Amino acid sequence: MTDPVPAQKSPYEVTVEAGRTYFWCACGLSKKQPFCDGSHSGTDITPVKFKAEKADNVFFCGCKATEGKPFCDGSHNDL
Template identity: 65%
Template structure:
């Protein structure tokens, strides 16, 4: 599998809603970052589903190399 495209050099801060499912873009090609818009087709990547248990701020990975996907772990600083 190839490397994903780095969409940003920082996390995307998103206010998630309890009970809602989000699909994080793993390929970095989506125009709707940090979420999937279907651009991954034929890229070898698949979006990562996340269902919010409560309404809160979440920090979604923008560099696409976090070890804690779909969330930022600071990998963009390395």
């Protein structure tokens, strides 16, 4: 199993649009953090789909260690 690479040790604050679908990078290799750019190709890690129900500011995990994928749960504090 491939281990994800922490992209950063803090969350990404993103303003999401209602009804839009986002794909959170779970591998940490994407150059478009916190979103997938296909860099996971060749690994066994896949992005996590998230559809925003309302326009809002959300905090996507940057360390890739969260239990609440795709959102930050503070796991970066233990890295």
